[in-house]
Amino acid sequence: MKKIGVVGGGSWGTALAKVLCENGHEVKVWLRDKAQCEDVRKTKINKKYLPNVILPNDLYFSNDLDDVIKNSEIILNAIPTQKIREVLKKIPKEYMANKIVINSAKGIELNTHCLISEIMASECKDIKYCALSGPSHAEEVVLMLPTAITVACDDLEVAKIVQDLFMTTYLRVYTNKDVRGVELGGALKNIIALGAGISDGVGYGDNAKAALMTRGIVEITRLGESLGADIATFGGLSGIGDLIATCTSKHSRNRNAGYLIGQGYTKSEAIKKVGMVVEGITTTYAAYELAKQNSISMPIVEAMHSILECNEDVKKTVIKLMLRDKKDE
Incomplete structure (x- = not known):
């Protein structure tokens, strides 16, 4: 005992x-x-x-x-x-x-x-x-x-x-x-969960959410590796596992806050309605700044920052994401 x-x-x-x-x-x-x-x-x-x-x-x-x-x-x-x-x-x-x-x-x-x-x-x-x-x-x-x-x-x-x-x-x-990798996976997936909620709130389908989650773990891994984490960690429970649960569950406060934002609520209104701390919002700001400091490409995080900080229109932001320069997977 x-x-x-x-x-x-x-x-x-x-x-x-x-x-x-x-x-x-x-x-x-x-x-x-x-x-x-x-x-x-x-x-x-x-x-x-x-x-x-x-x-x-x-x-x-x-x-x-x-x-x-x-x-x-x-x-x-x-x-x-x-x-x-x-x-x-x-x-x-x-x-x-x-x-x-x-x-x-x-x-x-x-x-x-x-x-x-x-x-x-x-x-x-x-x-x-x-x-x-x-x-x-x-x-x-x-x-x-x-x-x-x-x-x-x-x-x-x-x-x-x-x-x-x-x-x-x-x-x-x-x-x-890998303490650093486990911590980064747990923190950064909340940003993607906010995005998944916004996608659902706007009315986009499973295709959009699957693409968001898949490209989201790429961005998480990219930043994590640059900060000294083991790339293998992001394929485990604290990486893709936590991402799946948080992006899809009715229990997810980050996904639920995102859904409200997608429905037209402000971030402050969404936080109040959820009634609990929504870590994905503050983590979006921190990750955006970290990505800039380390010259890491994180277009989803940038898009989420634009929506939260600049009140960018969600659908216009998605179009910008879709029409970025073509690239290999």
Whole structure:
């Protein structure tokens, strides 16, 4: 049994905490909202994110961040990318030192363009960092539907420890050493999922979405390779696997936000209606800037940036994509 602190009680953090608790570990979850925390403790239901799921009686929720972190052997981050640095600055560095830190968020920090591993390295000392990623909707994991994910760590022995924490009859975990590739795949696929949603919202068919996904993974791989990732990673669960799930699922907040934008909503209206963080929007800005800095051709990312930042007409943007210079595949 391990003592595990989960930072963030959204849908994914709650789902993973449930898995860990049912696997016999002592799990504490930090919820920022005090009223929500008290309600979950009383009802054993996270009404905001997973209203139809009864949580284990011994899964503990706390509004005290230090309480969750200090006595835990392992930390699981489940808060959105753009908030991670802010929260880490509130935690005494000695509380995090020499612990395994598992990250389950997906994204790239705005302005700095840091991956989450880089944020953690700059704000914490002597941690053993792992990235957890792959095609995994919380709504299915809590129902114990078969799911496969990847845990990446520079040290495979640490990855195997994390693998053992999560493995169940319905959750299969693979190990990987390519932290950068796993993080980039998980972050960048959200941009393509936004595009897939927009395509559906406008009324384009399966042909368009299949082309978008296929050319999308090419762009993800192109940028990932230029940033030092292993090209093989993008053919795995954290690459094409996560891309497929996020572009096609009714549970995908990025795909759903894109659908609303395709229907004519502004990005702000779409985010409000989805009611959760839409990482693909901020990641679009970061990826666009990274591509420019590294002279990487990413026409889909450029098109998404034009739609989100410049309010470009979706159909005109698609025509521009289709009429680019001819090239070999």
